[in-house]
Every structure is written in structure tokens, then in C-alpha cells.
């Protein structure tokens with residue numbers, strides 16, 4: 201079983217979303233030794249948000265943000281572009297209304313912050329409050345759908361119930377038996393959004409791209425931390441790890457985090473004649489009711505996207521991915537004779553056993569926010585901001601209570617074995633949802 205040894209993602213395929221955007225000149229790599237107040241590893245939703253908040257709180261602090269990739273090409277530019285204004289299904293708990301109301305409020309305020317950042321950037325990002333569908337293709341999916349519906353009802357969140365024929369009429373697929381539509385979601389071009397957020401970084405925050413943190417060690421005099429990169433190093437009084445699954449490869453979160461790879465395929469713009477057979481809704485997103493199911497989108501510019509399949513700690517081969525994505529798309533749209541993808545790519549997601557976040561001060565002066573569990577665009581933006589508050593002595597809400605706390609997982613090989621067995625079982629039980 202191949203296990204990646206690099207402490208950062210090194211993707212085989214380019215992000216399809218980023219490929220649709222004009223070329224961008226990346227910020228230079230770190231190529232010297234620097235001494236600063238705070239180093240933030242990972243310029244994703246979490247890291248950018250932490251950096252901006254830190255600047256607000258400490259106008260004179262020297263801050264560096266480093267990313268192993270280029271903005272737009274890395275993980276935050278690889279997702280399916282669902283920015284939920286309310287808690288995700290995995291976090292939804294209809295029995296705890298007070299908690300859900302508090303977390304929904306924080307998430308929706310953060311979403312408004314992202315919307316205003318996008319507006320400020322002047323970049324379009326295809327951002328639209330298009331809402332989201334959730335749909336089930338079998339009994340197992342229906343059970344999850346009912347649970348989510350209970351949460352929506354309990355939190356008095358508006359939604360519409362849809363049967364098979366209504367879904368077919370709107371989306372052009374008969375694959376699903378039942379679904380819900382909730383307006384509380386923005387759809388975006390994710391590579392464009394992360395570019396927009398990075399564009400708004402204050403000029404005096406040093407952003408180093410193509411700069412992976414290769415190691416992280418505590419200084420001997422206990423005064424801060426040293427980060428080694430390929431061509432430079434950083435001595436920093438404080439460090440924030442905002443690099444999701446890869447924080448474990450820098451020594452934090454080994455006992456609770458795994459990197460799971462999931463994949464997306466994006467078609468070329470479809471012919472008008474084909475689009476006419478795809479239902480009345482022209483820009484939509486559908487999240488699976490079952491957690492192993494596939495995410496679907498029809499973009500405003502007339503493409504279809506599917507996100508599906510998981511791999512443990514390493515990217516699968518392009519042939520396996522293409523075949524799986526194509527057959528799952530074909531199952532949903534048999535009327536499209538030959539599904540061709542213009543782009544296929546993968547991305548790493550930081551998973552924890554119980555879905556809780558790894559968040560807080562891990563060691564003196566070393567802070568971490570990791571374990572997005574597949575839905576960390578808005579939540580990561582929130583948790584990055586709260587982490588900067590915590591590190592600067594500000595009052596913060598009880599993150600563990602609101603968003604859970606990552607639980608312990610057995611080490612490999614038991615962990616890998618557990619994942620493969622659980623995924624085999626779920627693939628059998630939930631095969632109709634795949």
C-alpha cells in the first residue's frame with residue numbers, strides 16, 4: 201500500500217478549476233533565512249483567515265504565510281465549490297438546538313464575510329446563492345436524508361421536499377428517489393475564490409508560494425520554532441499549522457488525522473441541445489445524502505461536475521479515477537452517450553474519526569486548525585479567525601463543544617486496515633448511492 205512520505209500534497213493532476221482561469225504569477229518562494237513573529241503554514245481558507253485576523257490584532261507583527269503550492273492550484277482550489285451557510289450534515293444534531301443555532305450563526309456570519317471579501321477583490325468567482333440539493337438513491341440514503349431533514353426542521357431552516365419526478369424535472373436525472381432543497385448555500389468557482397481571498401491579504405503579510413514546510417522543530421531555548429523549507433528557513437516566535445491533513449506530517453495530529461483523497465471530473469461546456477435535456481435548473485449543486493455518495497454540479501457556464509471516490513493517504517491512478525467518475529456520471533445521466541471530462545483531479549481532505557476538529561494550542565506557541573472532514577471552506581475560514589483570536593488572548597467560543605474535538609485513532613497498520621474494511625462495508629451497503 202503506497203504511503204506518501206512528503207509532508208505536503210504533491211498532486212499528479214492539475215486543478216480543473218484553476219486551469220479555467222487566466223494564468224497567474226505566483227509569489228516568490230522563500231529562499232533565505234528569516235526571523236519573524238508568526239509563521240502560518242498553509243495558505244488555504246484557514247491559513248489566509250488566520251493571517252488576516254492576526255494582522256488586525258497585531259498591526260506591527262511580522263507575519264509570513266507559506267504554501268507548498270500556488271494559490272488556486274493547491275487544495276483550496278480543488279473542491280466542488282459548495283460554501284454552506286449552515287452546518288454540514290455531519291455536524292448537524294437535531295437534539296442540540298442551542299448548539300446548532302450557535303454554530304449556524306457563526307458559519308453564516310463567516311459566509312457573509314467571504315461574500316464581502318469576494319466583492320472587495322473585484323473578482324467574479326461565479327459566486328451565487330444557488331442553494332443546494334441533497335438527494336438519496338436508496339433506503340440507506342433516505343435514512344440519512346431523514347436525519348438531515350430533522351435537523352433542518354429543528355433549527356427552523358427552510359427547505360423544500362422533492363420527489364423523484366420533481367428532481368428529474370429540475371436536474372434532468374432520474375437517479376434519485378427523494379431529495380431536499382435548501383437555499384443556504386453559495387456555489388462558487390473555488391480556485392477563483394481562493395485567489396480572491398489571497399488578493400485581499402494585506403501587503404505587509406509575506407506570502408511565499410511553492411514553499412513547503414519540510415520540518416518543524418521547537419527551538420532549544422524554548423523561544424519559538426524553526427521551520428525548514430527547501431531553500432530557506434524561518435525562525436518564528438509563534439507558528440500556526442493550517443495545512444489540514446499534513447499537519448500530522450509536521451508532528452501534530454498523528455494520533456487523530458488521516459489524509460483522504462477524493463476526486464472530481466469536470467466536463468467541457470456542453471452543447472445547448474444537451475443542456476436542454478438537463479432539467480429546468482441551470483446552475484445547481486447536489487450533495488449526497490450518504491457520505492460515500494457523489495457530489496454533482498451543473499455550472500453556470502454549462503458544465504457538469506462529479507466528485508466521488510475516496511483513497512487512503514495516496515492518490516489513485518488516473519485510469520481508476522476516470523473510470524469510476526465516468527461510470528458514476530453515466531449512471532446519473534444515461535441520456536448523455538459518452539461522458540468526456542476536460543479535467544480530472546484529486547485533492548486531500550483531513551479526516552478525523554469522529555468528524556471533530558483538531559484545533560487549539562498544541563504546544564506552547566504552536567497552534568493548529570486541521571481536520572476539515574470534507575467541508576472546511578467556510579468552517580476553516582471561521583476556525584482560522586478564531587485560532588488567531590485564541591493565540592492573541594482574545595475570548596473565543598467553545599470550539600470543541602460547537603464543532604467537536606478530534607478523537608484518537610489507532611496507528612497504522614490498524615488504521616489503514618480499519619479504513620479499508622469500513623470502506624468495503626460501506627461500499628457494499630451504500631453501493632446504490634455511489
Ligand SMILES: Cc1cc2nc3c(=O)[nH]c(=O)nc-3n(C[C@H](O)[C@H](O)[C@H](O)COP(=O)(O)OP(=O)(O)OC[C@H]3O[C@@H](n4cnc5c(N)ncnc54)[C@H](O)[C@@H]3O)c2cc1C
Nearest residue numbers: 242244245246268274279280281282413547572575576577
Ligand atoms: C474534490 C474535493 C471536493 C471538495 N468539495 C468541498 C465543497 O464543496 N465544500 C467544502 O466546504 N469543502 C469541500 N472540500 C474540502 C475543502 O477543500 C477543504 O475543507 C478546505 O479546502 C479546507 O481548507 P483549509 O484551508 O483548512 O485546508 P486546505 O484547503 O487543505 O489548505 C491547506 C493548504 O496547506 C498547504 N500545505 C499542506 N502542507 C503544507 C506544508 N507542509 N507546507 C506548506 N503548505 C502546506 C496546501 O497546499 C494547502 O494550500 C472538498 C475537497 C476535495 C478534495
